[in-house]
Structure formats: C-alpha cells, structure tokens
Amino acid sequence: MPxxxxxxxxxxxxxxxxxxxxxxxxxxxxxxxxxPALAAPLNNIRLxxxxxxxxxxxxxxxxxxxxLSFSLKWLKDHAxxxxxxxxxGHMPAGSTPWGSTIKAAMPTAPFPxxxxxxxxxxxxxxxxxxxxxxxxxxxxxxxxxxxxIFTPAECAVTSNGNDSRAPELSLxxxxxxxxxxxxxxxxxxxxxxxxxxxxxxxEGFAALxxxxxxxxxxxxxxxxxxxxxxxxxLLPEGTIAAIHFAPQSAAPLTDVPFEQMEVYxxxxxxxxxxxxxxxxxxxxxxxxxxxxxxENTRILRGTxxxxxxxxxxxxxxxxLASLTALETTP
Amino acid sequence: MPxxxxxxxxxxxxxxxxxxxxxxxxxxxxxxxxxPALAAPLNNIRLxxxxxxxxxxxxxxxxxxxxLSFSLKWLKDHAxxxxxxxxxGHMPAGSTPWGSTIKAAMPTAPFPxxxxxxxxxxxxxxxxxxxxxxxxxxxxxxxxxxxxIFTPAECAVTSNGNDSRAPELSLxxxxxxxxxxxxxxxxxxxxxxxxxxxxxxxEGFAALxxxxxxxxxxxxxxxxxxxxxxxxxLLPEGTIAAIHFAPQSAAPLTDVPFEQMEVYxxxxxxxxxxxxxxxxxxxxxxxxxxxxxxENTRILRGTxxxxxxxxxxxxxxxxLASLTALETTP
Numbered sequence: 001m002p003x004x005x006x007x008x009x010x011x012x013x014x015x016x017x018x019x020x021x022x023x024x025x026x027x028x029x030x031x032x033x034x035x036p037a038l039a040a041p042l043n044n045i046r047l048x049x050x051x052x053x054x055x056x057x058x059x060x061x062x063x064x065x066x067x068l069s070f071s072l073k074w075l076k077d078h079a080x081x082x083x084x085x086x087x088x089g090h091m092p093a094g095s096t097p098w099g100s101t102i103k104a105a106m107p108t109a110p111f112p113x114x115x116x117x118x119x120x121x122x123x124x125x126x127x128x129x130x131x132x133x134x135x136x137x138x139x140x141x142x143x144x145x146x147x148x149i150f151t152p153a154e155c156a157v158t159s160n161g162n163d164s165r166a167p168e169l170s171l172x173x174x175x176x177x178x179x180x181x182x183x184x185x186x187x188x189x190x191x192x193x194x195x196x197x198x199x200x201x202x203e204g205f206a207a208l209x210x211x212x213x214x215x216x217x218x219x220x221x222x223x224x225x226x227x228x229x230x231x232x233x234l235l236p237e238g239t240i241a242a243i244h245f246a247p248q249s250a251a252p253l254t255d256v257p258f259e260q261m262e263v264y265x266x267x268x269x270x271x272x273x274x275x276x277x278x279x280x281x282x283x284x285x286x287x288x289x290x291x292x293x294x295e296n297t298r299i300l301r302g303t304x305x306x307x308x309x310x311x312x313x314x315x316x317x318x319x320l321a322s323l324t325a326l327e328t329t330p
Numbered sequence: 331m332p333x334x335x336x337x338x339x340x341x342x343x344x345x346x347x348x349x350x351x352x353x354x355x356x357x358x359x360x361x362x363x364x365x366p367a368l369a370a371p372l373n374n375i376r377l378x379x380x381x382x383x384x385x386x387x388x389x390x391x392x393x394x395x396x397x398l399s400f401s402l403k404w405l406k407d408h409a410x411x412x413x414x415x416x417x418x419g420h421m422p423a424g425s426t427p428w429g430s431t432i433k434a435a436m437p438t439a440p441f442p443x444x445x446x447x448x449x450x451x452x453x454x455x456x457x458x459x460x461x462x463x464x465x466x467x468x469x470x471x472x473x474x475x476x477x478x479i480f481t482p483a484e485c486a487v488t489s490n491g492n493d494s495r496a497p498e499l500s501l502x503x504x505x506x507x508x509x510x511x512x513x514x515x516x517x518x519x520x521x522x523x524x525x526x527x528x529x530x531x532x533e534g535f536a537a538l539x540x541x542x543x544x545x546x547x548x549x550x551x552x553x554x555x556x557x558x559x560x561x562x563x564l565l566p567e568g569t570i571a572a573i574h575f576a577p578q579s580a581a582p583l584t585d586v587p588f589e590q591m592e593v594y595x596x597x598x599x600x601x602x603x604x605x606x607x608x609x610x611x612x613x614x615x616x617x618x619x620x621x622x623x624x625e626n627t628r629i630l631r632g633t634x635x636x637x638x639x640x641x642x643x644x645x646x647x648x649x650l651a652s653l654t655a656l657e658t659t660p
Binding site: 042 | 485549550553558560565588596
C-alpha cells in the first residue's frame with residue numbers, strides 16, 4: 001500500500017504523522033546513496049513508491065527512479081512538520097538563563113583535572129554552553145593552555161595564519177591583571193536580562209530588537225572603529241543570538257525612527273539597570289592562577305567595571321565542536 | 331522666542347525642520363559638556379529653553395538647568411526624523427553591487443605603490459568597502475605584509491593574544507596555492523545575487539531571509555563544527571549584513587516550516603544558479619606574487635571551485651577603521 005505514505009501527487013511523504021517533501025528527501029539523501037541525479041533536486045521531483053522495510057522507509061523517485069532509503073529514527077530526529085518555537089526572544093537550545101544565585105554554584109574546574117579527564121571537560125564545556133561562563137583554577141602556564149582544552153594546538157587560528165574556516169572569536173578568557181593580587185569583574189547574563197525586559201516591557205524589548213544601535217571607539221592608534229547592530233540580535237526564528245551593549249562606545253542613535261525614540265530610551269535604561277541589578281549581577285574575583293571563560297556575545301561586564309583584568313579571545317565554534325565530539329564519543 | 335523651537339511640553343526640539351528628543355540630546359551631549367546629571371538621562375528630562383546662537387543652538391534642561399550647546403551642522407548630520415530606507419534587502423551604505431562586468435575594471439594595486447602612497451591605499455581600501463574585493467600584485471613577502479597595509483603590526487589580533495576588542499575575521503586573503511604556477515578562483519557578489527533574487531522572486535527571497543539554514547562540517551581532527559544562520563542575514567532595517575551559502579556544508583533544513591519548504595528550495599536553487607551564472611560570476615587567476623582580498627561574508631566562491639588556493643583571515647573592522655582614518659585626515 002505505498003499510496004498510504006505518499007501524498008499530494010508524489011510531492012510529500014508521510015511517516016509516523018510527519019510530512020517530508022520529495023525535494024527535501026532528495027537533497028538529504030544519505031551520503032552513501034547520493035547520485036548525480038540528486039545533486040541539485042528540482043521542485044518537480046516526485047515520489048513514485050514508498051515502502052516501510054524494517055525500521056527504514058524505501059523510496060523511489062521520478063523522473064529517474066533513483067532509489068533511496070531513510071531510517072525512521074533519522075526522519076523523526078530531523079522532522080520539520082511540527083511548528084517550532086518562533087516567539088521573539090527565546091534562549092538558544094542547550095542554554096539556561098541565570099541570575100545572581102548562580103554565584104553559589106559557579107561552574108569551576110581545576111586546570112590539572114580539566115586537562116586529565118574527559119568527564120570533567122564534558123561538564124565544564126557544557127556549563128559554558130548552558131550559562132555562557134565557567135571558571136578555571138590552579139592554572140600555572142600561559143592562557144593558551146586553557147584554550148587548548150577545547151582547541152587542539154594544531155587547530156589554533158590566528159588572524160594572520162592559514163586556515164580552512166573563519167573563526168568566530170567570541171569567547172573571552174579573563175585573567176587577573178598583571179602586577180595585581182586579584183581582579184574583580186562584575187558579570188550578568190545578557191540573554192537573561194533581555195528575557196526579563198521582554199516580560200516586563202514587551203514594547204521596549206521590541207524597540208531594542210528591531211532597530212540598530214551604532215558604536216564607535218578609537219583603538220590605541222586612534223583609528224575609529226565603528227559598528228552597527230541591534231542591542232538584542234535575534235535569528236529569524238526569534239532565538240536570541242547576541243547582545244550588543246557597550247555604553248562606553250555608544251554613538252548617536254540614528255536608526256531609531258522619531259516615533260520609537262522615547263520607547264527605545266525607556267527600554268535601554270531599563271536594560272542597563274537590569275545588567276547592574278543585584279538580582280542579575282555577580283562579582284567574581286580572580287586571583288593569580290584563576291581564569292574565567294565567558295561568551296562575550298552573551299555575558300556582559302558591569303557598566304562600572306574598571307576593565308583592568310586581562311582579556312584573551314578564542315573561538316567559540318571550536319569549543320562547541322569539541323563538546324559535541326565528546327558528547328558523541330561512544 | 332524659545333518656544334518656537336520647543337515642542338511637546340519640552341520633550342522635543344525642532345530645528346531646521348528636524349525634531350530631536352530631549353532625552354536623545356542629553357544622551358548625546360558633546361563630551362566636553364557632559365555632566366553627571368546627563369550620564370543616564372531619564373525620559374522625564376525636559377527642555378526649558380532653546381536659542382539659536384550663530385551656527386549653534388543653546389539649550390537648557392529641567393529638572394537641573396544643565397546648559398548644552400549643539401552645532402546645527404552636527405544635528406543635521408545626525409538627524410533621525412526623516413524616514414530611512416527600511417525595505418528588506420538593500421545594500422549597506424558605501425557599497426555597490428557588481429556583476430561579471432567588474433572583471434574589466436578589477437580594483438588592483440601593486441604592493442610597492444600601495445605601501446608607499448596614502449592616496450593608493452585610500453582608493454584600494456574604498457574598493458574593498460564598495461565591491462567587497464580588490465587585488466594586489468607585485469607582492470614579494472609574506473601575506474601579513476598585505477594585512478599590515480590596513481592593520482598596523484602592533485594592532486594585530488591573534489586568537490590567543492591579548493586585545494581590547496574581539497576581532498571580526500571576515501576578510502580573506504587568497505593567494506596562489508603552493509607548488510602551483512597559478513590558481514583560479516570563481517567569485518560572485520553574494521549581496522548582488524540576493525538583490526537579483528529579491529527582484530525576480532520576492533517570496534523566495536523572503537523565505538531565505540526569514541528562516542535559518544543549518545551547517546555542519548568536520549575539521550582536520552574530525553570535530554563537528556555546526557552553525558545556524560539564514561542564507562541572507564538582514565539587519566532589522568533590512569540592510570543585507572551577510573550571506574551564508576555553503577552547499578558543501580549544508581545540513582538538513584529543520585527551521586523551515588512545512589508550508590515554506592518548497593518555496594525555500596525554489597529560491598535556494600535560484601540563488602545557487604545566480605552565483606554560478608556568467609552574468610554574475612568572474613574568474614580570477616592568481617599568479618605568484620598576486621593576492622586577492624575578499625569580504626567572505628559577501629563574496630562567494632563558485633560552487634565548483636576546487637579551493638586549492640591558500641586562504642588567510644584578517645579583521646574587516648580594522649580595514650574599515652583605517653579607511654575612515656584616511657578619509658578624515660585633513
């Protein structure tokens with residue numbers, strides 16, 4: 001009864017209550033089954049037959065009768081027929097918003113243990129994915145030893161080296177300032193502050209997400225660096241992607257229309273107060289031999305921080321790749 | 331007649347036909363005139379008086395009578411009262427879309443001239459801002475000599491060095507593959523292709539801009555790098571910000587709802603054909619001593635490119651800062 005699985009004149013397969021388009025199936029052919037005919041599937045591709053065989057579904061397509069087989073589990077894991085979360089301003093998958101109570105449970109690992117045990121690496125890297133930050137203690141060597149926990153030395157990327165991909169340097173490793181006994185930094189979860197703002201002032205949240213802010217600052221040579229990005233950057237699905245909040249580098253707002261300007265300022269001030277509030281902010285003291293890894297597109301420094309602590313940048317995508325590799329190791 | 335300039339019970343200043351909010355003016359106080367009272371202006375701040383004095387406007391505010399003066403030219407340059415371009419899918423300011431006819435006028439400079447003359451630097455950097463690419467000939471040294479044209483060596487950023495800002499490594503310097511006489515690359519302007527798609531299939535363009543695509547690839551250690559971003563990334567104002575088009579690394583689309591999937595595939599194929607079309611694509615041959623600088627969030631390699639040419643990444647924001655510094659040098 002192949003017709004039971006095929007709908008819409010061969011354009012759609014339905015298995016286990018989920019629909020899949022013929023063009024999507026052809027484009028996602030398991031690599032071992034790919035043929036030139038599937039390389040760039042046209043929308044006019046059609047399902048000819050569909051049969052359940054064990055825990056797979058066997059398919060043939062017109063116009064050229066290409067056979068393909070998909071596991072039912074793989075189809076279930078990649079289904080797109082169930083409406084997904086698309087509300088504006090939700091946390092990315094795998095991450096959890098936090099407030100000041102995180103201080104009592106700061107994810108921390110001693111460097112020697114982190115270096116020696118995969119289980120420690122797994123939970124420490126998972127904390128960075130979940131909370132956007134984690135601490136290391138008992139470090140003795142240079143900062144790049146911490147980076148090598150999640151980026152093998154041979155994969156290190158430099159701005160003037162050769163590499164097969166563009167690194168996204170949105171991880172920051174904060175260490176104690178030189179010549180000081182300790183450095184204190186004030187941190188809050190920018191994603192959590194954005195979600196609180198959304199709940200307390202939805203109109204204000206929308207103003208910050210739907211208009212670009214402008215930034216300008218001069219580097220040590222006096223060259224003017226500029227940037228243009230919304231304070232809250234969202235993916236099209238509404239997932240929070242990044243926070244751009246840098247009052248010290250704020251340039252005049254010119255992308256906010258006249259009618260929205262007062263709402264924007266109300267929300268900007270509200271957000272700024274959340275960032276510095278006792279409910280949302282923690283202070284972390286770093287002694288010699290301690291370091292903090294933060295995602296700097298999510299975690300915000302307090303607006304009164306002196307920024308004397310030292311900063312080093314690293315590739316967040318590489319950290320997530322190492323975490324995924326550990327998670328999928330049998 | 332100060333009342334002529336003040337509207338809406340002191341919340342708005344009107345000069346030369348443009349309106350400015352009291353809160354915006356206070357927040358943008360010229361740095362020499364800043365006072366603690368202006369540090370975090372509240373929406374309840376009000377204009378008390380406003381008087382034209384020469385080519386400036388002198389203001390006082392309630393509640394604390396802070397005096398401020400703005401030049402009329404500065405206000406005109408930063409006005410936000412005139413509706414701006416907000417259509418989905420327009421070019422960023424200062425950039426121009428190109429097709430294959432650019433080949434006859436490829437922006438090119440010999441390295442010795444580029445190094446010696448600011449005027450050559452200015453036009454070469456401006457070409458990169460406008461077209462997203464430019465060529466260098468007569469190079470003799472290592473690639474970082476090219477990068478030092480726009481990033482002074484002392485400002486170079488590495489992924490394990492210290493720096494005051496997170497670099498955005500979206501510039502790519504392409505050079506001839508080692509042990510080969512020349513390398514040929516095929517390039518097209520992803521922004522121009524997106525705008526053509528918008529004109530030829532507005533519904534398809536919207537599908538690519540409003541849903542995230544997924545990417546996965548393994549690096550040399552086998553770690554799975556993943557990414558999630560729309561093929562066409564827009565700022566909230568509709569300005570094209572980046573193109574994410576990497577058919578070799580495409581993962582199954584799961585963020586596109588069932589109802590949009592066929593439209594998405596139609597547009598994806600259309601975009602892919604534009605990228606490789608003779609109208610949009612150019613081929614560039616790089617001999618020894620030649621290099622091409624491209625913005626890799628805008629310029630796309632042909633889908634059949636062998637990728638044997640060598641790639642080095644550099645900081646695009648630093649290039650733009652150097653260009654702005656040259657432009658504003660008296």
